[in-house]
Amino acid sequence: MRDVAVISFAQTPARRSVPELNEVEMLMPAIHDALAQVDMTIDDIGFTCSGSTDYLAGTAFSFVSTLDGVGPWPPIQESHVEMDGAWALYEAWVKLQLGEIDTALVYAYAKSSPGDLPMVLTRQLDPITVGPLWADSVSLAALQARALLDSGKATEADLAAVAARSRKDALANPNAQLAWDRSVDEVLAEEYHIAPLRRSDCPPITDGAAAIVLAAGDVARSKVQRPAWIRGIDHRVEPIHLGLRDLTVSESTTIAAGKAGVAGGKVDIAELHAPFSHQELILAEALGLGDDTAVNPSGGALAANAIMTAGLIRIGEVATRISNGEADRGVAHATSGPCLQQNLVAVLEGEN
Amino acid sequence: MPEISLPASLQGVEAVRSVRTPAQLDYTFTAGDATTRFLKGITQKKIIGQQATPDSRVYVPPRGADPELGATTPIEVEVAQVGTVTSFCVVNLQFYGSGMEIPYTSALILLDGADLSIMHLIQEIPADQVRIGMRVEAVWRDDADIEPTLESIKWFRPTGEPDDVNVRIPGEKRGTGLGSWVGGVAPTELVVRNPRTGLGGTVADGGEG
Numbered sequence: 001m002r003d004v005a006v007i008s009f010a011q012t013p014a015r016r017s018v019p020e021l022n023e024v025e026m027l028m029p030a031i032h033d034a035l036a037q038v039d040m041t042i043d044d045i046g047f048t049c050s051g052s053t054d055y056l057a058g059t060a061f062s063f064v065s066t067l068d069g070v071g072p073w074p075p076i077q078e079s080h081v082e083m084d085g086a087w088a089l090y091e092a093w094v095k096l097q098l099g100e101i102d103t104a105l106v107y108a109y110a111k112s113s114p115g116d117l118p119m120v121l122t123r124q125l126d127p128i129t130v131g132p133l134w135a136d137s138v139s140l141a142a143l144q145a146r147a148l149l150d151s152g153k154a155t156e157a158d159l160a161a162v163a164a165r166s167r168k169d170a171l172a173n174p175n176a177q178l179a180w181d182r183s184v185d186e187v188l189a190e191e192y193h194i195a196p197l198r199r200s201d202c203p204p205i206t207d208g209a210a211a212i213v214l215a216a217g218d219v220a221r222s223k224v225q226r227p228a229w230i231r232g233i234d235h236r237v238e239p240i241h242l243g244l245r246d247l248t249v250s251e252s253t254t255i256a257a258g259k260a261g262v263a264g265g266k267v268d269i270a271e272l273h274a275p276f277s278h279q280e281l282i283l284a285e286a287l288g289l290g291d292d293t294a295v296n297p298s299g300g301a302l303a304a305n306a307i308m309t310a311g312l313i314r315i316g317e318v319a320t321r322i323s324n325g326e327a328d329r330g331v332a333h334a335t336s337g338p339c340l341q342q343n344l345v346a347v348l349e350g351e352n
Numbered sequence: 353m354p355e356i357s358l359p360a361s362l363q364g365v366e367a368v369r370s371v372r373t374p375a376q377l378d379y380t381f382t383a384g385d386a387t388t389r390f391l392k393g394i395t396q397k398k399i400i401g402q403q404a405t406p407d408s409r410v411y412v413p414p415r416g417a418d419p420e421l422g423a424t425t426p427i428e429v430e431v432a433q434v435g436t437v438t439s440f441c442v443v444n445l446q447f448y449g450s451g452m453e454i455p456y457t458s459a460l461i462l463l464d465g466a467d468l469s470i471m472h473l474i475q476e477i478p479a480d481q482v483r484i485g486m487r488v489e490a491v492w493r494d495d496a497d498i499e500p501t502l503e504s505i506k507w508f509r510p511t512g513e514p515d516d517v518n519v520r521i522p523g524e525k526r527g528t529g530l531g532s533w534v535g536g537v538a539p540t541e542l543v544v545r546n547p548r549t550g551l552g553g554t555v556a557d558g559g560e561g
Contacts, residue, residue: 022384025416028424042422043549058379065415071422074546114379123375132373 004096005220005227006323006348009316010034011210014177014304017113018207023052023062027109027209028069034211035105038223042071045213046101048078049092051085051108051308055120066109077101084108084273085210085312086235086334086344092214093233102219109209110306117205117307124337126240137338138202142194144247144339145278149196151248154281156196160187162277163200163302170299177304178204203275203305210306210313228319228348232260235344237337247339253286256345257331264347267293268327271314273334275301282340283333293331297321311335315346322350386414386425391500393430397492401466403427408547409467413502420547432464433490435508436516439469442479455479461488461508462519470502476509485515 010033018026035041042048048070054062063080072078081087085108092104112120118136125131148154161184170179182200190198220227236252238245245251257263270293274280284295296302298317301310311334318330329349336342358365383391386402390413393400402414402425409420410429418425440459443452457479460469474482475491488508498504545551 019382020385020388022382022387022416025384025386025424028417028422031422041548043546055377058377058381065417068415068417068419069422071418071420071548073420114381115377120377123377127373128371131375132371 002097002099003217003220003229004093004214005216005224005229006212006315006319007215007220007224007227008034008037008213009210009320010037010212011175011309011313011316012208013175014204014206014208014306016177016205016207018111019113022065023057023059023109023111024066024069026111026207027066027107027211030109030209030211031069031105031107034107034213038213038215040103040213040223042076042105045070045103045105046077047092047095047104048072048076049080049088049095049104049106050078051081051083051088051106051312052110053082053308055115055123056117056307057111057114070105070107083342084308084310084334084336084344085212086273086315086332086346087311087336089212089214089312089315089346090233090235090344093230096214096216102216104214105211106214106312107209107211108306108309108312110309111207112205112307113207121307121338130240130242138194138197140242140338141202141276141279142197143242144282145196145201145276147247148278148282153248153285154278157184157188158281159196159201159277160184160198162274162280163187163198166277166280166296166299166302167200169297170303173298173303175208175304176299177206179299179303197276197278201277203301204303206304206306206310208304208306208309210309210316212312212316212319224323226323226325226350228322228350231264231347231349232262233344233346234259235334235342237342240337240341242339245339245341248282250282250286250340250343253283253333253340253343253345254288256343257287260331260345260347262287262331262345262347265329265349267331268329269294269297269318269321270331271296271298271300271317271333273301273311273314275305275310275335277302279335279340283343286343287331287333287345289331294327311344315348318346318348322348325350328352384416386416389428390414391502393428394502394504395498395500397495397498397504399431399433399463399490401429401431401463401468403429410465411468412463412466412470413468429465431466434511435461435463435466435469435488436519437474437482437484437486437488438462438519439484440474440482442482457482459488459508472502472505473507474509475507483515485517485519487511487513487516 121137170176401410401412404418
């Protein structure tokens with residue numbers, strides 16, 4: 001396998017709403033920052049891939065307009081996925097494996113504020129039997145949380161502990177949207193939002209963007225002192241019908257973790273794309289993480305959850321901590337679809 | 353086809369051949385910085401293009417990014433309210449939401465001073481007389497009805513000037529009369545100038561120079 005690394009990562013500060021900018025205007029600072037960090041322009045990039053969905057802002061073909069932000073002229077090699085940017089990164093990684101290019105730009109963005117996000121996300125459900133019920137994303141997550149509590153594998157206090165720890169860690173993340181220091185008891189004292197979930201168990205709705213530059217081998221080494229090498233990456237999907245799945249486990253994450261080689265060494269940090277508190281517990285088990293792994297030091301998706309972007313940000317957060325020497329080996333996870341339907345796992349590592 | 357076994361209660365019931373699942377999502381749209389500035393100009397009956405640098409393309413309407421430079425377009429340049437039809441189509445079908453009487457003409461119009469054409473209506477001329485190269489001018493609504501929308505321009509009408517026989521497509525510096533083909537050569541990478549590096553696209557190889 002060809003050595004490919006994350007060599008730069010940039011994100012815009014997560015905000016509930018960015019009404020004064022359109023999507024490309026919101027996205028451009030992230031792209032410009034990611035390229036500038038490694039002294040590159042689009043002319044140095046072999047392949048560009050993006051992740052977003054037009055449903056969020058209700059703007060048809062918005063991913064075509066946002067491509068203007070990279071300067072795609074003369075024509076560039078480019079692709080888009082209607083998924084989280086982590087999957088765009090996967091496509092770019094495959095392209096780099098083919099060996100014809102040495103660099104790739106990956107970006108993702110979400111302007112969820114113009115619409116009603118939980119309702120918009122119903123459109124990703126099976127359109128014949130589930131979509132017409134307008135089962136919103138928070139209610140479906142609550143179904144999953146209920147199943148987990150009923151299984152006896154977690155308590156409401158366990159969920160509250162994830163919520164409290166994530167928001168406290170987010171105090172140190174300048175890009176976080178939701179950060180505070182409250183006790184588990186304070187969280188448990190909240191009323192249910194959609195039982196058994198409290199508001200603190202749910203992610204904020206976020207407008208934001210992120211970009212990553214990938215490079216292979218010596219190009220990566222020439223650009224940064226300590227590239228965050230992608231040692232393994234894999235993604236798996238589960239059936240669209242929730243009734244066919246055991247919602248208390250994440251089989252697809254377990255398979256992806258096996259293929260990506262998570263168990264092949266100590267995991268210093270893990271950034272898990274768990275928009276709801278109970279999902280972090282399911283994912284940590286599926287990944288086989290132990291107590292010696294720092295989970296979501298950025299605050300995770302509970303602190304900022306730009307749709308189609310938060311997964312790519314997880315990869316960026318791990319890469320940053322590897323490049324700056326905070327960690328030697330880390331796991332990044334991204335999810336897509338209702339109740340952790342589809343999952344991507346990447347193992348990143350620094351060289352000493 | 354796989355065998356499907358139905359419970360007794362459903363046997364003999366007519367098969368479902370289709371379902372209708374209507375969906376509606378409501379959005380509160382904001383125009384963003386570039387389009388907001390453009391539409392504020394429209395309320396002054398001015399058509400104000402934008403560019404990233406003093407030498408780069410002038411975009412009308414501006415969409416927030418110069419696709420050649422991948423940059424914002426902070427510089428504002430008022431362009432003419434007169435331009436050239438670069439392409440058009442005659443609409444002969446009535447469709448939902450259209451208040452137009454058919455047939456009517458929808459056209460791409462390259463305003464003088466702009467590098468991107470706007471789409472608008474051509475009126476005050478029979479649809480079958482509209483042509484590429486025709487010179488047209490904006491016709492505004494009454495002052496009391498001007499709003500921050502391109503519909504504040506009711507339509508474009510012929511100026512009566514001679515046609516621009518050397519009509520250029522948007523973005524090209526000189527006309528070809530043949531759309532994007534320069535000297536009979538398709539715009540391959542060889543003739544495309546890179547606006548960031550200045551490389552490629554010399555006059556000698558058929559590009560813009």
